[in-house]
Amino acid sequence: MQFAEHYEEVCCRVAAACARSTRTPGDVRILPVSKKQVPEAIAAAADCGVEVFGESRVQEALQKIPLCSSRLEWHMIGHLQSNKVRPAVEIFRMIHSVDSLKLLQAINQACDDSGRSMPVLLQVNVSGERSKSGLAPEEVAQVLEAASELQRTEIMGLMTLPPFDEDPETTRPYFAALREMRDALRVSSGYPLEQLSMGMSHDFEVAIEEGATWIRLGTILFGKRK
C-alpha cells in the first residue's frame, strides 16, 4: 500500500499532460476509485489530502462509508439500478453514470422527496458496444430537453467508458468524440456541460489531452483490486 507515492506520481503525469495540451491543471480533477478497497486503504488516501472518492456499487458504498471519515465525499460511477436510487441520493454528492431518462427522473424524484439536489453527468455509450451501459449518442439531446423540467437534478456534463484497449491511442477517438458531442450540445441545448468524466488508470493522459475534467483512477493509485 503506497498510495502516497502513486498519487504523487500521478499528479506529476497529470501536470505534464495538462502542459502538453495547454490546459490548466486545476481544471482536471482526480477521482480515486475506491471500489473493492478496504477502509484502511481509503484512510491512507485521505491522509494524502484526497477528499472525494468514486464507488461503483451502492451496496458496497453503504457498508463502507460509515467506516470512513465523515468529511469524505463520494461519487457514484457505476450503473445505478432504480431500486437503489433512494439510498444513492443520500450518500453520493454526484452521480457520473446516469444512463437513461427514467433513471434521471427517479433521481430527481428521490431528491425532491428528501429535499436535496444532485449534480449528475450523462453517461454516453460512444462506441455502441452492447455490453456497456450508457445513452446512445443520438438520445442525449432528448434527455437534456426533458431534463429542463427536473428541478432537483443538474446536468453538469458527460461521462464515458470506452472499450478497453491496452493502447490508449486506440481509445483517443472515443474521448475526442465525447468532447465534440459536448461542444455541439452546448450550442444546441444551452447547457454549459462543463464536466467531462473520462479516462482511467491506463489512458488518463490521453483523456486529459482530449478535455477530461474528471479522471477516474483505481488500480494506478490503490494497486490491484482483490
Ligand SMILES: *Cc1c(COP(=O)(O)O)cnc(C)c1O
Ligand atoms: C473501476 C472503474 C474505474 C477505475 O478503473 P481503473 O482501471 O482501476 O483505473 C473507472 N471508472 C469506472 C466506471 C469504473 O467502474
